[in-house]
Amino acid sequence: MVKFFEWRQCEDAAGLADETIARSFKQISAGTQILAEDPYPYVYGIAKNLYKEYVRRQVRDEKLAKKIEERPAPAEESHDCRAQCLRQVPEGKLKLLQRYYLHPEERETLALEHNMTMNALRLQVHRLKKELKECQEDCMRKLLRS
Numbered sequence: 001m002v003k004f005f006e007w008r009q010c011e012d013a014a015g016l017a018d019e020t021i022a023r024s025f026k027q028i029s030a031g032t033q034i035l036a037e038d039p040y041p042y043v044y045g046i047a048k049n050l051y052k053e054y055v056r057r058q059v060r061d062e063k064l065a066k067k068i069e070e071r072p073a074p075a076e077e078s079h080d081c082r083a084q085c086l087r088q089v090p091e092g093k094l095k096l097l098q099r100y101y102l103h104p105e106e107r108e109t110l111a112l113e114h115n116m117t118m119n120a121l122r123l124q125v126h127r128l129k130k131e132l133k134e135c136q137e138d139c140m141r142k143l144l145r146s
Contacts (some may be wrong), residue, residue, distance in 0.1 A: 002057050009103050010054055020047045058104070064129075068094070081139030085132050090133030093128055100125050 001017035003127065012017050024043050028034070034042045086094065099110050100121070111121040 001043070001047060004044075005051065005054075008051055010051070016047075016050055016054060020050050023050070061101050061104060065098070068098055068101060081136045081143065082132075084139055085135035088135065089128070089132070097125060097128055 001020050002013045005013035005016045013014060023046050024039075028103070036042065050127075056109075096110070096114070099108060103110075107121065111118050114121065116124070134143060
């Protein structure tokens with residue numbers, strides 16, 4: 001499984017292989033029957049689907065990284081809610097977001113630098129994105145009212 005993901009240049013091939021096996025066991029323990037004598041095609045199918053999820057996540061991360069990188073200066077586009085919300089993010093948190101999305105290969109290092117697990121890092125990034133989204137939605141509602 002690890003080779004499957006390594007050949008496709010996945011940054012965390014071992015983690016994706018573990019996830020494939022975990023999903024396989026979860027399906028089997030839930031009662032899914034494998035009709036073939038060899039379970040390899042079934043597990044391979046799960047790995048292919050996991051790889052597709054990985055690619056979609058990479059594309060989404062790249063798009064978000066570009067948005068963060070395009071942070072406009074304060075004088076530009078005063079009605080641009082995204083820019084206003086990004087300016088409200090503390091510099092440390094913004095740098096965390098930028099490193100997380102611009103350098104995905106360094107995420108483990110980033111987590112270690114901030115004394116947290118990978119899961120805690122993902123959770124913090126998720127919360128920051130949620131805050132930005134809520135800020136932007138509030139800003140847009142205010143603009144529509146005026």
